[in-house]
Each structure stands twice: as C-alpha cells, then as structure tokens.
Amino acid sequence: MIHEKGSYYLPSPSYWPIFGSCALFCIMFGAAHWLHGVNWGPPLFFVGLALLFFVMYGWFHHVIQESLAGLYNKQVDHSYRWGMAWFIFSEVMFFGAFFGALFYSRISAVAELAGDSTSLFGASALTHYLIWPGFMPHWPLLHNPDPSLFPAPKQVMEAWGIPALNTLILLSSGGTITWAHWGMIKNKRSHVLIGLLLTVLLGITFLCFQAHEYITAYEDYNLRLTSGIYGTTFFMLTGFHGLHVTIGTIMLIVILFRAYLNHFNSEHHFAFEAVSWYWHFVDVVWLFLFVFVYWL
Amino acid sequence: MNSIEHAVDQHAPYNSQGFFSKVTRWIFTTNHKDIGTLYLWLSLIMFFVGGAMALLIRAELFQPGARIISPEIFNQMTTFHGLIMVFGVIMPAMVGLANWQIPMMIGAPDMALPRLNNWSFWILPFAFALLVSTLFMSGPAPNFGWTFYAPLSTTYGPKSTDFMIFSIHLLGLSSILGAINIIATIFNLRAPGMTFMKMPIFVWSWLITAFLLLAVMPVLAGVVTMMLADRHFGTSFFNAAGGGDPILFQHVFWFFGHPEVYILIMPAFGVMSEVIPTFSRKKIFGYKFMIYAISVIAFLSLLVWAHHMFTSGIPLVSELFFMYATMLIAVPTGVKIFNWVATIYKGSVTFETPMLFAIAFLFLFTLGGFSGLMLSIVPADYQYQDTYFVVAHFHYVLIPGSVYAIMAAIYYWLPKWTGHRYNERLGQWHFWLTVISTNLTFFPMHFLGLAGMPRRIPDYALQFADFNMIATIGAFIFGFSQLLFLINIVRTVRGKGPHVSNQVWEGAHGLEWTLPSPPPYHTFSSPPTIDECK
Numbered sequence: 036m037i038h039e040k041g042s043y044y045l046p047s048p049s050y051w052p053i054f055g056s057c058a059l060f061c062i063m064f065g066a067a068h069w070l071h072g073v074n075w076g077p078p079l080f081f082v083g084l085a086l087l088f089f090v091m092y093g094w095f096h097h098v099i100q101e102s103l104a105g106l107y108n109k110q111v112d113h114s115y116r117w118g119m120a121w122f123i124f125s126e127v128m129f130f131g132a133f134f135g136a137l138f139y140s141r142i143s144a145v146a147e148l149a150g151d152s153t154s155l156f157g158a159s160a161l162t163h164y165l166i167w168p169g170f171m172p173h174w175p176l177l178h179n180p181d182p183s184l185f186p187a188p189k190q191v192m193e194a195w196g197i198p199a200l201n202t203l204i205l206l207s208s209g210g211t212i213t214w215a216h217w218g219m220i221k222n223k224r225s226h227v228l229i230g231l232l233l234t235v236l237l238g239i240t241f242l243c244f245q246a247h248e249y250i251t252a253y254e255d256y257n258l259r260l261t262s263g264i265y266g267t268t269f270f271m272l273t274g275f276h277g278l279h280v281t282i283g284t285i286m287l288i289v290i291l292f293r294a295y296l297n298h299f300n301s302e303h304h305f306a307f308e309a310v311s312w313y314w315h316f317v318d319v320v321w322l323f324l325f326v327f328v329y330w331l
Numbered sequence: 332m333n334s335i336e337h338a339v340d341q342h343a344p345y346n347s348q349g350f351f352s353k354v355t356r357w358i359f360t361t362n363h364k365d366i367g368t369l370y371l372w373l374s375l376i377m378f379f380v381g382g383a384m385a386l387l388i389r390a391e392l393f394q395p396g397a398r399i400i401s402p403e404i405f406n407q408m409t410t411f412h413g414l415i416m417v418f419g420v421i422m423p424a425m426v427g428l429a430n431w432q433i434p435m436m437i438g439a440p441d442m443a444l445p446r447l448n449n450w451s452f453w454i455l456p457f458a459f460a461l462l463v464s465t466l467f468m469s470g471p472a473p474n475f476g477w478t479f480y481a482p483l484s485t486t487y488g489p490k491s492t493d494f495m496i497f498s499i500h501l502l503g504l505s506s507i508l509g510a511i512n513i514i515a516t517i518f519n520l521r522a523p524g525m526t527f528m529k530m531p532i533f534v535w536s537w538l539i540t541a542f543l544l545l546a547v548m549p550v551l552a553g554v555v556t557m558m559l560a561d562r563h564f565g566t567s568f569f570n571a572a573g574g575g576d577p578i579l580f581q582h583v584f585w586f587f588g589h590p591e592v593y594i595l596i597m598p599a600f601g602v603m604s605e606v607i608p609t610f611s612r613k614k615i616f617g618y619k620f621m622i623y624a625i626s627v628i629a630f631l632s633l634l635v636w637a638h639h640m641f642t643s644g645i646p647l648v649s650e651l652f653f654m655y656a657t658m659l660i661a662v663p664t665g666v667k668i669f670n671w672v673a674t675i676y677k678g679s680v681t682f683e684t685p686m687l688f689a690i691a692f693l694f695l696f697t698l699g700g701f702s703g704l705m706l707s708i709v710p711a712d713y714q715y716q717d718t719y720f721v722v723a724h725f726h727y728v729l730i731p732g733s734v735y736a737i738m739a740a741i742y743y744w745l746p747k748w749t750g751h752r753y754n755e756r757l758g759q760w761h762f763w764l765t766v767i768s769t770n771l772t773f774f775p776m777h778f779l780g781l782a783g784m785p786r787r788i789p790d791y792a793l794q795f796a797d798f799n800m801i802a803t804i805g806a807f808i809f810g811f812s813q814l815l816f817l818i819n820i821v822r823t824v825r826g827k828g829p830h831v832s833n834q835v836w837e838g839a840h841g842l843e844w845t846l847p848s849p850p851p852y853h854t855f856s857s858p859p860t861i862d863e864c865k
C-alpha cells in the first residue's frame with residue numbers, strides 16, 4: 036500500500052475487530068446462560084471478558100505504535116476527535132434514558148399510583164383505587180405499593196454526607212486533569228505526571244467512598260436494587276456512573292503510563308485529551324446525579 | 332491519480348490466493364467497498380430469512396382457523412420477522428450503501444475509521460447468531476412482537492428473552508460505531524472544495540441519520556438494560572408493585588422506536604434524491620429545501636413518540652401535543668415529495684428500473700404517509716390502534732419507502748460497482764411483479780383494519796377471509812419475485828451483463844461517476860479537486 040507523505044493513513048487489514056466480536060459473543064452468550072443457571076455460563080463469560088481485554092490491549096497497542104511511528108497526520112487526529120466526541124454523546128444519551136426513567140417515575144408513576152390523575156404523563160388513578168388504595172406518594176419511596184414483593188428501605192441516602200464529599204472529589208479531579216493538560220501544553224512531563232497521578236488517586240478515592248456507601252445502603256439501610264423504584268433508580272444510575280468512573284480511572288492509569296514513557300508532546304497528545312473529555316463527562320453526569328438522585 | 336497507484340490498485344487488496352486468504356480478506360478487511368459489500372450481502376440473506384417468516388405468517392392466515400403453525404410459533408414469527416427486517420435487512424442495506432457511496436461521493440480515500448468500520452459489520456453476524464439461536468432452544472423463542480412491551484417481555488417473557496436483549500445490545504453497539512464513523516467521515520474527509528452545501532443529498536441524508544442513530548440507539552440499549560434488570564435483578568422499572576410503571580417502557584421504547592423509522596427512511600430519501608434527477612436529466616429541484624426538510628423531519632421525529640401510545644391512557648394534553656407534532660411532520664415530508672415531483676416535471680424522463688422504483692416510491696410512500704396522518708388523529712386512532720390498518724400503514728411506508736429505495740439504489744449503483752449492466756428486462760419484470768404484489772398484499776389490509784381485524788392474531792373471524800386470502804396470494808408473489816432480484820444481482824456481479832462506461836447513466840452527476848467502473852480498490856488516495864461539479 037502506498038502512503039504519500041501527508042495523505043490520510045489507511046490501516047491494512049486487521050484481525051482485532053473479529054476477535055472483538057468473538058469476545059462480545061462469548062460474553063453475551065455466557066452471561067445469558069449464567070443468568071439461567073447453566074454451569075458453563077460463567078466460565079464462557081469470563082473467557083469472553085479476558086479475550087475482550089486482550090483485544091483492547093492488542094488493538095490499542097497497534098494504534099499507539101502507528102501513532103508513535105508518525106503515521107497519523109492532523110486529519111487522522113481530527114477523525115479520532117470526532118469519533119471520541121460523538122461516542123461521548125452516545126453515552127450521554129444512554130444516561131439520558133435512565134434519567135428519563137427517574138423523572139418519569141418521580142413525576143408521573145408514583146403520583147399516579149397514589150391516585151393523582153393530574154400529572155403530565157400519567158392519566159388514570161384506577162390502579163390506586165382498585166389495587167393499592169393505601170399507597171401514599173412521597174419521594175424517596177419509603178413504602179412501596181406492594182411491600183411483600185418490594186420491601187422498602189429503612190432509610191434513604193443522605194446527600195450532605197459522603198455524596199457531597201464525592202462531589203468535591205470529582206470536581207477537584209476535573210481540576211487536576213485540567214492542570215495536567217496545562218503541563219502537557221507546556222511540555223512539562225513531571226507536571227503532567229503529578230496532575231494525572233492526583234486525578235487517578237481522586238478517582239480511586241471516589242470509588243472507595245462509593246463502595247462504602249453501597250455497603251451501608253445494603254447492610255444498614257436495607258436499600259437494595261429490590262427496594263422498589265427508588266432503589267432501582269438509585270443503584271442503576273449510580274452503578275452505571277460508578278462503572279464509568281472505573282473505566283475512566285483505568286484509562287487514566289494507561290495515560291499515566293504513556294506519559295511516563297514519553298508518548299506525548301505539546302503538539303501530539305490526543306489520547307490524553309480523549310480521556311480527559313471522558314473524565315469531564317463522568318464528572319458532569321455525577322453533578323446531575325447529586326442533584327436529582329441524592330439532593331432533591 | 333498518478334500512474335504508480337494505477338499499477339498497484341487492483342480490485343482486490345492483494346493477490347488473494349488459496350481458501351484461507353480468500354476468507355480472511357473479507358474478515359479482516361478495512362476497505363469501505365469490501366465492508367459495504369458485506370453489509371449488502373448480509374442484508375440480502377436476511378431479507379430472504381425474514382421474508383420466509385413473513386410467508387409462514389401469511390400461509391397461516393390464508394384461511395381462518397388454526398392451520399399450519401401453532402399460535403406459539405406464529406407469535407415467534409411475527410417477532411422475528413419484525414426484528415430481522417428492521418435490524419437485519421433495512422439498516423444493514425442502508426449502511427452498506429453508505430459504505431460504498433459516501434467515500435466515493437465526497438472524494439474520500441475510505442471511511443474515517445476503517446478498523447472500527449470492520450468491527451461495526453462483524454458484530455452483526457454474531458448479534459444475529461445470538462438472536463436466531465433462541466429458535467433452536469428448548470422453550471419458546473421471544474414471542475411478544477418486535478416492540479417487546481413490558482410486562483410481556485419482563486414478567487411473562489420466556490427465558491430466551493435474555494438472548495434477544497443481549498443481541499439488541501450488540502446491534503446497538505454496531506449502529507453507534509457505524510454512525511460515529513459516518514459522521515467522522517463526512518465532517519473530516521471531504522475533498523477540498525466539497526463544501527457542505529455541495530454534498531450530494533444522499534450524503535446529507537446519511538449525516539442526519541447518523542445523528543439520529545447516536546441519539547436513539549443508546550436509549551434502546553438503556554431500555555433493554557432496564558428489562559434485563561427487571562427480569563433478573565429485582566428492579567421495578569416496569570413493575571407498578573414497586574412504584575414503577577409498564578407505560579414507562581413504552582415511553583422509552585418509542586423514544587427510540589419512532590426515530591428508528593426515520594433512520595430506516597431517510598437514507599431512502601437520499602437515494603431518491605440521486606435517482607430521480609439522473610433519470611429526469613435535471614438538477615434536483617430545491618436542493619437546500621431538501622436538506623432543511625430532512626433536518627426538520629429528524630428533529631420532529633424526536634418529539635412525536637407517544638403517537639404510538641394514544642390508547643395507553645396518557646392524558647389528553649399529551650395526546651393533543653403528540654397529535655399536532657406528528658401532523659407537523661407532513662409539512663417537510665410534503666416539501667420533499669413536491670420537490671421530487673418538480674424535479675421530474677418537464678425533465679426528459681426515461682424509465683429504467685431504478686426510476687421505476689423511484690416513481691413507485693413517490694406514489695406508494697405517499698399513500699403510506701397519508702394513512703400515517705389518519706393514524707395520528709387521536710379519536711380515529713382509538714379505532715385503528717392494533718388493527719391491520721396499522722400493519723398496512725407501516726408496510727406501505729417500509730416497503731415502497733425503504734425497500735424500494737434500496738432496490739432502486741442497487742439497480743442504480745450496481746453497474747458502477749461491478750462494471751456491468753444488470754439485465755434490464757429482468758429488472759423490469761422484477762419491478763412490475765414487486766409493485767403489483769405489494770399492493771395486492773397490503774392494500775386489502777386497510778379494509779381489514781377498518782373492519783376491525785386485530786393484528787398479531789393467528790386466527791380471525793369468517794368475514795375477513797376473502798381479503799386475507801388475497802393478501803396471502805400477494806405475499807407469495809412478492810416473495811418469489813424477489814428471486815428475480817437475486818438472480819439479476821448474481822448475474823451482474825459475475826460479469827454477465829455488458830460493460831458500462833464510467834458515466835453509466837447519461838444524466839448522472841457526482842464524483843462517483845468520474846471513477847472507472849468498477850472503481851479501483853482504493854479510490855481518491857489523493858483527494859480530487861471539486862470545481863463546478865454538482
């Protein structure tokens with residue numbers, strides 16, 4: 036294949052994608068069988084997961100080698116930028132679905148179940164009168180319409196304890212990564228490394244606090260996934276956010292290593308920027324979580 | 332293009348000899364033309380799979396009474412027919428067209444992210460393996476319709492539902508990656524001088540479709556994730572006993588579902604806007620308005636989802652809002668129809684197969700649009716909801732809309748891709764059989780629906796017998812006439828037809844027609860300059 040200098044880099048055929056598809060298939064096929072109690076489900080799932088990690092390692096390794104070999108011009112860099120930006124947009128829409136479920140439940144479903152037929156989306160109060168006439172509306176739900184199926188939590192999460200602290204932690208991690216970016220622009224490696232290290236540590240601290248909170252919720256508050264719509268939205272939203280923080284932290288660690296290996300300079304550091312965009316996105320999602328899940 | 336590249340650029344990546352390298356060429360490929368071909372073949376195969384399921388459904392409905400398949404199988408067939416036709420046929424076909432055409436139309440060397448492009452395709456066979464595997468498992472396959480409403484799919488869903496959920500996750504991932512690639516390509520890889528307002532409308536329509544995909548596929552992933560959690564982890568998104576609401580499912584699903592229909596139709600608009608000017612030998616009428624119209628349609632499509640839920644008990648205020656918003660879509664759609672007709676007006680029109688399909692599109696898609704308007708009227712919808720009228724409506728939109736456009740596109744561009752003319756006579760036979768049988772199949776369904784025949788029912792009252800028999804006969808004619816399509820494609824791909832020039836069609840404009848037919852494996856390795864071509 037001919038590459039004129041300055042022309043758009045076209046990669047040669049690659050085996051990573053097909054291995055990635057095999058990995059995804061094993062993960063999904065294994066997970067579904069796991070859910071059905073089939074004994075070879077979990078092993079298949081983990082084999083798939085291991086294969087996926089291997090593919091990600093190999094694929095990114097390949098891309099990094101190409102990047103270091105100087106095959107990527109400005110235009111290629113722009114493609115990656117557009118790609119990452121719109122990938123983050125799709126993630127925003129994914130969270131949007133769950134926030135939508137939260138708002139709908141709070142505004143409409145709970146009110147309707149409590150016999151209020153004036154809400155915007157809900158219409159009928161019949162469920163209330165015919166099935167659960169005793170149900171009272173309140174948020175967070177401390178009594179579910181049918182407590183025998185969905186036992187309610189004893190207590191709800193308090194916003195101004197650990198969650199507020201976590202907000203501070205994530206916000207300052209957004210600051211430290213920006214500070215690292217300044218170092219990148221000024222080509223100061225130690226500055227970058229310190230900034231990234233601080234960000235990673237703040238991310239890990241956040242995750243530890245979050246884990247502590249989950250344990251408290253499960254053991255002390257009896258607040259679980261099965262505690263009705265409050266527990267459902269609480270754990271699904273914060274859980275997916277926590278998953279994204281975990282992924283973001285892993286990506287930050289990779290970037291930290293790459294910065295240590297001198298992969299970046301002030302001109303050429305899109306990988307760093309992509310991860311920092313992702314980190315800011317995770318940050319903003321948390322702000323919404325804090326306001327709508329914990330606080331209001 | 333310089334001479335060195337000519338010597339190197341073959342129609343295949345390298346001399347692929349031996350079975351193994353022939354297979355790996357297709358599995359490892361990062362070439363937009365190869366990947367486009369893969370998408371299109373997958374789509375064609377799934378078209379016959381999904382079509383066979385439809386024929387099974389129609390065979391059961393040939394006469395009243397339980398005849399061929401059990402109600403359980405019938406329900407599985409309606410579910411699979413819908414899922415396969417939407418995700419396995421129309422979407423891959425449109426993405427295949429995008430892969431082949433967008434780089435050639437904007438003067439790009441390839442898609443912006445070629446390896447990701449390969450992955451977008453190669454996720455699909457695995458996703459469908461996951462989905463179709465449920466048909467061979469003990470216990471029923473998914474049997475609640477392609478809309479998989481909760482609680483049918485949660486509390487009462489068969490075990491196999493989980494495989495469908497994971498399959499949809501994979502399909503969503505594939506679409507999202509594909510959409511990202513298309514956006515990056517169009518934003519970043521246009522040849523110098525190819526400004527946005529010079530881009531072919533096909534490229535425009537795909538750009539907007541890609542945004543819609545990014546906006547709604549993650550929401551689909553979200554809703555199936557909620558289903559999974561409700562089914563296995565004790566959450567209560569769709570369970571009123573825990574404070575949730577099954578209606579929430581419908582809101583989230585249709586927030587995806589309605590724009591999804593536009594994802595299926597907007598690339599078809601793009602195809603029409605290429606085919607009609609070519610065979611009318613005129614420029615498209617109202618280029619800018621075509622683009623504004625697609626943008627407005629895409630935007631409105633995000634605000635009309637609850638027109639699928641008029642009978643679910645949503646309040647009057649919402650019903651009114653969604654009714655008027657839905658009706659509003661008729662305005663930009665009308666602009667498009669008007670512009671296509673105005674393009675044909677006073678053109679020197681010839682009627683090759685692509686143009687025939689385009690004209691059938693104009694008439695029959697408009698008909699489907701009108702029945703859509705009827706359905707958008709709330710009090711009328713109370714009558715039509717869940718009847719065969721709805722089936723008639725969306726099949727008129729999807730077959731003469733999306734499927735005819737795909738067929739027109741194949742007949743239109745296949746000579747460019749292969750260097751050979753398809754068999755025109757066979758094409759005309761295919762067209763007339765298809766268009767007559769489409770109407771034979773679906774037109775009577777309007778009457779069935781208005782008379783009250785419910786959809787998704789394996790048996791029906793005696794008074795519906797005649798129209799059902801006609802519909803079944805039409806469906807079988809439709810199904811078997813598609814074999815002509817298959818034969819024509821295979822013949823052309825194998826080089827049976829006469830050679831074509833670079834221009835192929837006398838009235839065609841655009842960069843792809845400046846390339847040789849078939850185009851070399853790599854095109855526009857150095858970008859062309861765009862001057863007054865448009």
Ligand SMILES: [Cu+2]
Nearest residue numbers: 589636638639
């Ligand atoms: Cu709709």
